[in-house]
Amino acid sequence: xxxxxxxxxxxxxxxxxxxxxxxxxxxxxxxxxxxxxxxxxxxxxxxxxxxxxxxxxxxxxxxxxxxxxxxxxxxxxxxxxxxxxxxxxxxxxxxxxxxxxxxxxxxxxxxxxxxxxxxxxxxxxxxxxxxxxxxxxxxx
Numbered sequence: 001x002x003x004x005x006x007x008x009x010x011x012x013x014x015x016x017x018x019x020x021x022x023x024x025x026x027x028x029x030x031x032x033x034x035x036x037x038x039x040x041x042x043x044x045x046x047x048x049x050x051x052x053x054x055x056x057x058x059x060x061x062x063x064x065x066x067x068x069x070x071x072x073x074x075x076x077x078x079x080x081x082x083x084x085x086x087x088x089x090x091x092x093x094x095x096x097x098x099x100x101x102x103x104x105x106x107x108x109x110x111x112x113x114x115x116x117x118x119x120x121x122x123x124x125x126x127x128x129x130x131x132x133x134x135x136x137x138x139x140x
Contacts, residue, residue, distance in 0.1 A: 071111050082108070082116045087125050087139060096129070096136035 025033070085106055090097060097105070103113050117137060120126035127140045 071109060074112075074115075079116055079119055082106075082112065083120050083123075083125060086116060086120060086137075090126070090137060090139045093138070096138035098133065098136055100133075102137065 086102055089102065089105055099113050099117060102108070102117075103110060108116075117126065117128075120137070120140075121128060124140045127138050128135050129138070130136050
């Protein structure tokens, strides 16, 4: 029975809070309500918007420009050329390589590799073994 007492206490507190909020809103003018809601957007909890200028000046950070967006459309010749590079790389690797290793070795874009590997498997130039990130590619 103590839980019923707790529940009734919480229900009464919630009800009184809700009625107090409604009373405050009804008593406020339109200008007050609009001024409250039209202010600058407030950030919630989490990471702050930015570092102070003094901290930024003290620690210059050199970052490489990262490509964003879609890749330029590649012609079938470009895909075949990249596939030939991958095939040449895998010839020397008896145990095969994972796609991340292939990408790093040939300095390819992350978004470029899946299409080329899929072409290689379809043309039977490459074989794959494993699943997901554990997939290793060998010469077909």
